[in-house]
Amino acid sequence: MPERLPIHQIADEIESSLRRGDEARLVVAAPTGSGKSTQLPQIVLDRGLAGDGKIVVLQPRRIAARMLARRIASERHGRVGDEVGYQVRFENHSTRKTRIEFVTDGLLVRRFLRSPGLEDTSVIVFDEFHERGLDSDLALALALKTQSTARPDLKIVVMSATLKTDEIARFLGSADVLETESRAYPVDIHHQPLRAGSQETAWDGATRAFTQQRHALGDEGHALVFMPGVFEIRKTIETLKRSKGTRGLDILPLYGDLPPEQQDAAVEGGARQKIIVATNVAETSLTIDGVRLVIDSGLARIADYDPRREINTLTMQKIARDSADQRAGRAGRTGPGSAVRLWSEADHAKRPAGTLPEIERLDLSELLLFLKASHIGSTGDLQWITPPPRDALEKAHSLLHQLGALDASSTITETGREMAGLPVHPRFARLILAAGDFGCVEEAALAAAFCQGKSLWTRNPGPETRRWRERFFDDDDTSDFQPLLRAWSFARERRFDRDQCESHGIHAMGAREAGKIAKELTRALGSPRNSGTMTDGNALAKSLLLAFSDHLAVRKSNATLSCHVAGGRSGTLEKESVARNGMIFVCAEISEIEGKTLQTNLRLATLIEPDWLHEFYPEDFSREEGAAWEETERRVVRRESTKFRDLVLSSTQRGEPTKEKAAEILAEEVIGGRLKLKGWDAAVEQWIARLNSLAAWMPELELPTIGDDDRRLLVSQVCLGATRYKEIKDRSVFPALKDWLSAPQHATLNAYAPERLSLANGRQVKIIYENDGAPFFRAKLQHLYDVDENPRVADGRVPVVAEILAPNQRPVQKTADLAGFWANSYDAVKSQLRGRYPKHEWR
Numbered sequence: 033m034p035e036r037l038p039i040h041q042i043a044d045e046i047e048s049s050l051r052r053g054d055e056a057r058l059v060v061a062a063p064t065g066s067g068k069s070t071q072l073p074q075i076v077l078d079r080g081l082a083g084d085g086k087i088v089v090l091q092p093r094r095i096a097a098r099m100l101a102r103r104i105a106s107e108r109h110g111r112v113g114d115e116v117g118y119q120v121r122f123e124n125h126s127t128r129k130t131r132i133e134f135v136t137d138g139l140l141v142r143r144f145l146r147s148p149g150l151e152d153t154s155v156i157v158f159d160e161f162h163e164r165g166l167d168s169d170l171a172l173a174l175a176l177k178t179q180s181t182a183r184p185d186l187k188i189v190v191m192s193a194t195l196k197t198d199e200i201a202r203f204l205g206s207a208d209v210l211e212t213e214s215r216a217y218p219v220d221i222h223h224q225p226l227r228a229g230s231q232e233t234a235w236d237g238a239t240r241a242f243t244q245q246r247h248a249l250g251d252e253g254h255a256l257v258f259m260p261g262v263f264e265i266r267k268t269i270e271t272l273k274r275s276k277g278t279r280g281l282d283i284l285p286l287y288g289d290l291p292p293e294q295q296d297a298a299v300e301g302g303a304r305q306k307i308i309v310a311t312n313v314a315e316t317s318l319t320i321d322g323v324r325l326v327i328d329s330g331l332a333r334i335a336d337y338d339p340r341r342e343i344n345t346l347t348m349q350k351i352a353r354d355s356a357d358q359r360a361g362r363a364g365r366t367g368p369g370s371a372v373r374l375w376s377e378a379d380h381a382k383r384p385a386g387t388l389p390e391i392e393r394l395d396l397s398e399l400l401l402f403l404k405a406s407h408i409g410s411t412g413d414l415q416w417i418t419p420p421p422r423d424a425l426e427k428a429h430s431l432l433h434q435l436g437a438l439d440a441s442s443t444i445t446e447t448g449r450e451m452a453g454l455p456v457h458p459r460f461a462r463l464i465l466a467a468g469d470f471g472c473v474e475e476a477a478l479a480a481a482f483c484q485g486k487s488l489w490t491r492n493p494g495p496e497t498r499r500w501r502e503r504f505f506d507d508d509d510t511s512d513f514q515p516l517l518r519a520w521s522f523a524r525e526r527r528f529d530r531d532q533c534e535s536h537g538i539h540a541m542g543a544r545e546a547g548k549i550a551k552e553l554t555r556a557l558g559s560p561r562n563s564g565t566m567t568d569g570n571a572l573a574k575s576l577l578l579a580f581s582d583h584l585a586v587r588k589s590n591a592t593l594s595c596h597v598a599g600g601r602s603g604t605l606e607k608e609s610v611a612r613n614g615m616i617f618v619c620a621e622i623s624e625i626e627g628k629t630l631q632t633n634l635r636l637a638t639l640i641e642p643d644w645l646h647e648f649y650p651e652d653f654s655r656e657e658g659a660a661w662e663e664t665e666r667r668v669v670r671r672e673s674t675k676f677r678d679l680v681l682s683s684t685q686r687g688e689p690t691k692e693k694a695a696e697i698l699a700e701e702v703i704g705g706r707l708k709l710k711g712w713d714a715a716v717e718q719w720i721a722r723l724n725s726l727a728a729w730m731p732e733l734e735l736p737t738i739g740d741d742d743r744r745l746l747v748s749q750v751c752l753g754a755t756r757y758k759e760i761k762d763r764s765v766f767p768a769l770k771d772w773l774s775a776p777q778h779a780t781l782n783a784y785a786p787e788r789l790s791l792a793n794g795r796q797v798k799i800i801y802e803n804d805g806a807p808f809f810r811a812k813l814q815h816l817y818d819v820d821e822n823p824r825v826a827d828g829r830v831p832v833v834a835e836i837l838a839p840n841q842r843p844v845q846k847t848a849d850l851a852g853f854w855a856n857s858y859d860a861v862k863s864q865l866r867g868r869y870p871k872h873e874w875r
């Protein structure tokens with residue numbers, strides 16, 4: 033046992049809480065290094081709180097599971113795999129004897145699938161719960177469900193260094209909360225942003241910061257550098273080693289894929305001072321004693337949803353402010369320390385305070401498939417600390433349905449069950465399963481890897497490299513994955529040699545990584561049902577179709593790369609794609625590029641035979657009868673289209689359309705302004721304006737007005753019985769208008785909104801009605817003599833405006849107040865015009 037740690041001071045409380053009886057729930061909050069991960073499981077075991085059962089400790093990270101198991105085993109003078117063990121994906125070091133078992137949360141979730149009662153387990157400890165990974169939220173929900181049904185004796189402990197205890201305690205209901213005193217020393221924080229002008233890298237910046245701050249280490253302190261990934265860690269170590277300022281110090285990496293001895297070397301104490309360059313495992317999961325200086329790149333690889341590929345991936349991101357504080361805090365555990373942040377204070381202020389839980393950010397199809405495959409069945413039957421967002425769930429449902437994992441009633445299918453057994457995203461599970469059937473597992477696994485990892489092609493190759501790269505392409509290719517597969521084989525044959533790869537336009541690291549991902553995928557499948565080595569081109573294409581049928585696309589014509597895409601979308605096929613040689617394809621990537629307009633690009637395409645759609649999805653076809661305007665013949669044709677889900681695959685012209693349909697489509701063309709009805713002239717518009725005006729002036733008449741929809745109706749009435757433009761071009765519109773009003777309504781219209789009226793001097797004038805505005809008439813000045821007032825319509829309610837014209841017909845004035853005109857303006861008008869038109873009458 034190490035010297036007493038803070039957690040030992042609350043050992044009695046832990047014991048009494050866990051002995052309280054059924055449905056024991058305990059929350060433990062204590063700062064990093066308090067002994068939560070290494071000591072609490074031992075306290076539980078040694079005080080007999082687990083009975084004969086196992087203590088399962090959940091860790092979000094594999095490296096933490098491995099290292100903590102090793103540490104406890106060595107504290108207890110045992111070996112990993114005996115009393116203390118661990119299990120992570122593809123690695124099992126736990127046996128029947130194992131009492132304390134570290135597992136990753138995804139693994140526990142899968143255990144629930146196999147044995148929902150979790151009979152061999154007495155205590156589940158959720159470590160690092162503040163990280164709020166999707167699997168740990170799900171595992172907690174499952175554990176709570178199990179505890180409240182089959183296993184009231186199951187004990188649940190939730191631990192974290194940074195947990196907001198009241199939130200989680202409230203969620204857990206009856207939980208006890210234990211907190212240790214948190215003692216931390218002050219940490220000086222310096223912001224030293226990378227030099228933007230000189231394009232300083234994170235490793236150069238870290239080395240510079242280290243030499244400046246080395247004094248913070250004192251005689252025995254260590255330094256801890258946070259980098260986002262393995263590549264950056266290697267670069268940092270190289271750069272630090274070259275620097276004079278690091279003489280006399282051990283420089284050690286710390287990340288998941290290191291051999292165990294190297295992991296231990298970084299964490300365990302020793303006489304020499306060291307610089308540890310780590311990923312965010314050292315943020316709270318693993319404790320390194322004696323750190324006095326922290327240098328933080330401010331970056332991490334974080335799981336996030338990638339809308340382009342519609343999967344969850346690790347992306348490099350700026351860490352949130354709470355993570356940065358945790359990282360800095362690592363320098364103040366054993367004494368006062370310093371932290372250097374390689375970003376500006378302004379950048380810091382703009383960062384989010386914390387990261388959202390994964391359940392609010394990630395794709396949920398894997399989670400949903402899991403629940404469907406389990407005895408739980410749906411998300412609604414669980415108690416969630418953060419409920420899964422409805423949109424994301426709906427999307428997941430629809431994807432699982434299209435992948436054939438759920439049937440029409442949303443029940444899991446046999447295929448769905450097999451998919452749930454594979455620890456990969458359902459889309460890739462479907463791909464690999466299909467490939468197992470068709471005998472192309474290796475290619476499919478690589479294709480899946482190309483979808484998930486970095487691009488295999490180097491960017492902006494020179495002309496010579498481009499020529500080399502072209503050798504991977506074949507004129508007969510039907511899938512963009514074919515050249516990629518050839519390039520990958522080429523790279524592997526050359527053992528991913530960087531120079532040889534790059535001279536052929538291949539990303540050596542990307543290729544190596546793809547190989548690794550592919551291997552994991554094939555391993556996940558176990559022994560495929562039918563792993564033939566002989567494959568034809570169609571095997572892979574058919575597998576891809578089964579995995580990407582929701583990404584089916586049909587080109588609008590063979591003259592364009594523009595496509596209709598399943599789901600009511602449209603997009604443009606990448607111009608380099610081999611799918612330009614055909615019409616129907618599935619694509620692995622749909623990316624929206626924000627430019628002047630939003631553009632959707634379709635990438636990694638594979639041509640599809642329509643027959644395959646019939647073969648795999650006979651029920652997803654429908655026929656639709658319709659009609660369409662045929663521009664060259666200037667007529668409406670009947671069209672029969674074949675649809676796959678919501679996508680029109682093909683359509684043929686056949687026979688004559690129905691009368692109603694033809695009229696409707698002709699009307700659309702007229703309304704849209706593409707065809708002209710000669711009969712729809714100014715007189716028609718006047719009639720409509722009269723009617724609408726009168727209806728507005730005298731609402732009590734309850735006249736039926738003519739709005740946009742009614743115009744459509746009127747136009748289609750005019751078009752009725754016709755299929756060709758020449759039949760409607762000269763048709764009269766008035767018959768349709770006549771039918772609009774009853775005979776009494778016609779009479780009312782003529783009475784209150786007459787087309788013409790007589791002025792006080794007996795002259796007839798034509799009234800012009802306007803859709804929005806007063807009605808008016810035009811008259812020469814001489815014709816208005818003896819007309820003292822404006823005439824009125826609408827039963828005297830509305831004066832008709834007079835547009836007064838000079839003898840040359842030019843308007844002189846527009847007025848609704850003729851009396852005022854005679855009294856005030858007439859004399860001036862007269863003296864102006866009289867000289868020019870002396871022969872006219874001037875009173």
Ligand code: ADP
Nearest residue numbers: 064065066067068069070071103299300319321
């Ligand atoms: P917590 O989980 O509360 O952060 P841990 O249980 O991981 O704390 O660590 C408690 C203490 O045990 C640390 O402060 C450290 O001194 C020691 N320790 C843990 N793991 C190791 C290890 N692999 N090598 C050396 N010391 C370790």
Ligand code: MG
Nearest residue numbers: 068069316317
């Ligand atoms: Mg811990």
